[in-house]
Amino acid sequence: MLKEERFQIILKQLGIDQKVYLAGLSTLLNVSEDTIRRDIKELADQGLLKSVRGGAVPHSPGPHHFRDRMLYDNDQKQIIAKKALGFLKDDQVVLFDGGTSAMLIAQMLPKDLRLTVITNSFPIASLLEEHEHVEVLFAGGRLLKNSFVTIGSDTVQFFKKFRADICLLGICSIHTELGVTGPHYEESEVKRAMIGASKEVIALATTEKLGTAEAYYVCPTDQLSVIITDQPADNDEFKIYNDLGIRMV
Missing domain, CATH: 1.10.10.10 (Winged helix-like DNA-binding domain superfamily/Winged helix DNA-binding domain)
Structure with missing residues (x-):
C-alpha cells in the first residue's frame, strides 16, 4: 500500500x-x-x-485569524451567545476573553444590564464603550495581532488581581483526556490566568471543537463549569462531559 x-x-x-x-x-x-x-x-x-x-x-477546525473567525460558523455562534446571556445578572463581575462568541455576547447585552467586564479584547472593549451600565476594565500588554487581544506577563498579572463571578471563555479545542488547548502559547497562558481568577468558567464552543486538540495546554476539561454549544443539551454525545460534572447547555 x-x-x-x-x-x-x-x-x-x-x-x-x-x-x-x-x-x-x-x-x-x-x-x-x-x-x-x-x-x-x-x-x-x-x-x-x-x-x-x-x-x-483531530485539530480544531476553522481559521485562527480573528477577521476570518468572525464569519466562520456565525449562525452557530449566535445560538451560543443567546444561550450565554441567561447566565448574566446585574452587578456581576465577568471576564470576557477574545473569542468571537464572546464578542457576540457583548453585542447582545441588554441595555439595562449592569456589569463590570474585564477583558483583554480590543473589539469587546470598543463595543462596550457605548454601553451605559457596563464598566470596562482593560488588560494591557502586548498585542497579538491575529486575535486582537493583549498577551504577555503584564496581561497575566492583571487578571490575577480579580475574583470574577464568571469567565466567558472562547474555546479552540476541548478533549476529555487532553483538556482545553489552544494554538498560541501566550494566549493560552492568559486564558489560564482568567480561569484561575473566576468562580465559574463557561466555555463557548461549537460542537466541531469537541474532541479536538491543539499544541498548548490551558486547563483540564473538568475545570469547566459549563460548556455552551450550538446543539441541544440532551445530545447523546455530551454524556462524556456530563460524567465529568460539566453542565452542557
Whole structure:
C-alpha cells in the first residue's frame, strides 16, 4: 500500500472515531507501529491532525485569524451567545476573553444590564464603550495581532488581581483526556490566568471543537463549569462531559 493511501485511511478513521491509536492502525494497515508513527508525524507536520502519545486526535477546525473567525460558523455562534446571556445578572463581575462568541455576547447585552467586564479584547472593549451600565476594565500588554487581544506577563498579572463571578471563555479545542488547548502559547497562558481568577468558567464552543486538540495546554476539561454549544443539551454525545460534572447547555 502506498503511503498516500495510508494517509487517506488514517484521516478517514480519525474522522469516524475522533481518535486513532498506533496499535489499531498498525493492525488495520498491516504495517509496523513505527511506520504508523512516522505517518502520523508527517500528517501532523502538514497540520492535518494532532499527534498525541499512542496515536492522534483531530485539530480544531476553522481559521485562527480573528477577521476570518468572525464569519466562520456565525449562525452557530449566535445560538451560543443567546444561550450565554441567561447566565448574566446585574452587578456581576465577568471576564470576557477574545473569542468571537464572546464578542457576540457583548453585542447582545441588554441595555439595562449592569456589569463590570474585564477583558483583554480590543473589539469587546470598543463595543462596550457605548454601553451605559457596563464598566470596562482593560488588560494591557502586548498585542497579538491575529486575535486582537493583549498577551504577555503584564496581561497575566492583571487578571490575577480579580475574583470574577464568571469567565466567558472562547474555546479552540476541548478533549476529555487532553483538556482545553489552544494554538498560541501566550494566549493560552492568559486564558489560564482568567480561569484561575473566576468562580465559574463557561466555555463557548461549537460542537466541531469537541474532541479536538491543539499544541498548548490551558486547563483540564473538568475545570469547566459549563460548556455552551450550538446543539441541544440532551445530545447523546455530551454524556462524556456530563460524567465529568460539566453542565452542557
